Amino acid sequence: MPEVRVKARDGSDHIVAATVGAPLMEALRDGRLGIDGTCGGACSCGTCHVYIQAEWLDRLPLKSSDETMMLEALGEFVPLKDNSRLSCQIPVNDALEGITVEIAPAVE
Ligand code: FES
Secondary structure (H helix, E strand, C coil), X not given: CCEEEEECXXXXXXXXXXXXXXXXXXXXXXXXXXXXCCCCCCCCCCCCEXXXXXXXXXXXXXXXXXXXXXXXXXXXXXXXXXXXXXXXXXXXXXXXXXXXXXXXXXXX
């Protein structure tokens, strides 16, 4: 199970184990790190927004048009960055061992 390094909203650092083949969102949600994953990974809620450490971006699948549209909608409420991704759209694989993410601000 790849380990994911996570910076929570309060600045604290955590490590969670992720399941290969499952969305990254599930490991963050199950780790109770502030990711709700309200839509269950259907790319329709935006509650799984994370900032990916730059060195990992090239190892991730490209954003789908659905993810891009959801992020654009989210950007009206929270800061979007070049490294913004929806963690439900990132399938975990062994190559992501050590990936580092920061939980984005919650939509109020
Ligand atoms: S879990 Fe809803 S958009 Fe990712």
